Amino acid sequence: MSFEAIAEKVRAGARLDEADALALFAEKDVLRVGALANAVRERRHGDRTYFNKNLRVEVTNVCVASCLFCSFAKLEEGMPGAQTMRLEEAWAKLEERLSDPPTEVHVVNGLHPGLPFSYYEDLLRGFKRILPSIHLKCFTGVEIHFFARHYGMTYEDVLERLRAAGLDSLPGGGAEIFHPEVRQRISADKATADEWLEVHRVAHRMGMRSNATMLYGHVETFAHRVDHMMRLRALQDETGGFQAFIPLAFHPDGNGMKKLPAPTAMDDLRTLAVSRLVLDNFDHVKAYWVSLGPDVAQVALSFGADDVDGTIVHETIYKAAGRTAPDALTTHELVRLIREAGRQPVERDTLYGVVREYPRADAPEAALKPRERAARHRLEVLG
Numbered sequence: 001m002s003f004e005a006i007a008e009k010v011r012a013g014a015r016l017d018e019a020d021a022l023a024l025f026a027e028k029d030v031l032r033v034g035a036l037a038n039a040v041r042e043r044r045h046g047d048r049t050y051f052n053k054n055l056r057v058e059v060t061n062v063c064v065a066s067c068l069f070c071s072f073a074k075l076e077e078g079m080p081g082a083q084t085m086r087l088e089e090a091w092a093k094l095e096e097r098l099s100d101p102p103t104e105v106h107v108v109n110g111l112h113p114g115l116p117f118s119y120y121e122d123l124l125r126g127f128k129r130i131l132p133s134i135h136l137k138c139f140t141g142v143e144i145h146f147f148a149r150h151y152g153m154t155y156e157d158v159l160e161r162l163r164a165a166g167l168d169s170l171p172g173g174g175a176e177i178f179h180p181e182v183r184q185r186i187s188a189d190k191a192t193a194d195e196w197l198e199v200h201r202v203a204h205r206m207g208m209r210s211n212a213t214m215l216y217g218h219v220e221t222f223a224h225r226v227d228h229m230m231r232l233r234a235l236q237d238e239t240g241g242f243q244a245f246i247p248l249a250f251h252p253d254g255n256g257m258k259k260l261p262a263p264t265a266m267d268d269l270r271t272l273a274v275s276r277l278v279l280d281n282f283d284h285v286k287a288y289w290v291s292l293g294p295d296v297a298q299v300a301l302s303f304g305a306d307d308v309d310g311t312i313v314h315e316t317i318y319k320a321a322g323r324t325a326p327d328a329l330t331t332h333e334l335v336r337l338i339r340e341a342g343r344q345p346v347e348r349d350t351l352y353g354v355v356r357e358y359p360r361a362d363a364p365e366a367a368l369k370p371r372e373r374a375a376r377h378r379l380e381v382l383g
């Protein structure tokens with residue numbers, strides 16, 4: 001099908017099929033694809049661009065899985081670089097932030113074979129004790145599957161027990177690429193695609209929301225990416241429980257695919273745009289600035305993305321894989337990044353409730369006279 005015919009489908013609100021998605025990946029003019037995705041993004045959200053004040057905590061990098069793309073995991077406790085936080089250390093990460101508290105703690109871990117299940121329950125209870133209003137977005141579908149197998153429970157039992165301890169929603173990690181041709185090569189010894197999807201199906205049935213990711217830019221083809229999106233779209237049709245889709249750009253340093261180059265900015269932008277167009281039943285597409293870098297994330301706000309994730313502060317998975325993006329962005333920096341993209345910053349909570357709406361910038365900062373610029377900064381710093 002021609003680009004024009006696909007664009008016509010999008011304008012009419014019709015659903016794209018696999019062939020359309022592949023044609024968009026093959027389209028030479030990425031700006032055309034981006035403009036189409038941008039139209040969908042603006043139809044849904046106008047200029048509104050979401051971020052949150054969040055804190056990332058990775059309590060253990062000990063992991064029995066051996067994913068080819070991972071630079072973070074250590075196979076066993078006691079190996080150089082292996083780290084498991086004492087609960088007090090994990091809680092301290094939140095305590096340190098109480099003067100300007102986050103609204104979310106996002107936890108992703110390795111699959112540790114030696115911890116009792118109560119460690120995870122206590123972890124959640126401790127965060128809630130410190131800050132009862134905090135939203136706990138913790139443990140990927142892969143971790144939930146591991147807990148079920150390792151501690152001999154059903155997905156439902158695991159999720160019920162964690163929810164009783166304070167779990168509010170699931171992050172989107174661990175999805176990687178669903179297609180077995182790729183999954184077998186890059187992460188054969190953890191939850192399969194069907195298992196990952198089933199964990200999210202069960203969570204949604206229990207009324208829990210979740211996100212979905214896709215790790216791209218390594219050994220997969222465009223067809224594998226499209227297959228991945230189609231499986232997510234099908235589950236979303238069934239449950240409606242996903243909030244955001246987050247394409248994750250592969251970082252090659254220090255892992256089993258270190259000879260591969262990282263995806264380029266154009267691939268990043270195209271992938272975001274195609275996902276906005278294909279995932280017509282997802283409310284949000286996130287440009288995760290840690291993986292894209294703040295610069296590409298900013299441009300992505302005109303290629304279909306309406307969210308940039310949050311302030312983060314403490315992230316080690318991409319750090320181990322050679323990210324050049326900073327450790328954290330302040331609220332002020334995120335607001336500036338969004339405004340300079342011509343968008344309206346909206347601080348949200350994890351479930352997309354509005355925390356604070358910022359005005360849209362009337363002019364790029366560089367166009368302001370130095371005195372005006374200084375005044376604007378003073379106002380923003382003062383909040």
Ligand code: V47
Nearest residue numbers: 069070171172173174211213215248249250251321
């Ligand atoms: O599951 C690991 C990925 C994920 C590498 O739900 C890598 O809001 C690139 O899932 N290069 C964890 N990616 C992060 C994650 C996430 C991030 C932001 C927001 C949300 C959300 C979820 O990071 C892992 C894996 O797919 N990852 N190693 C690497 N070398």
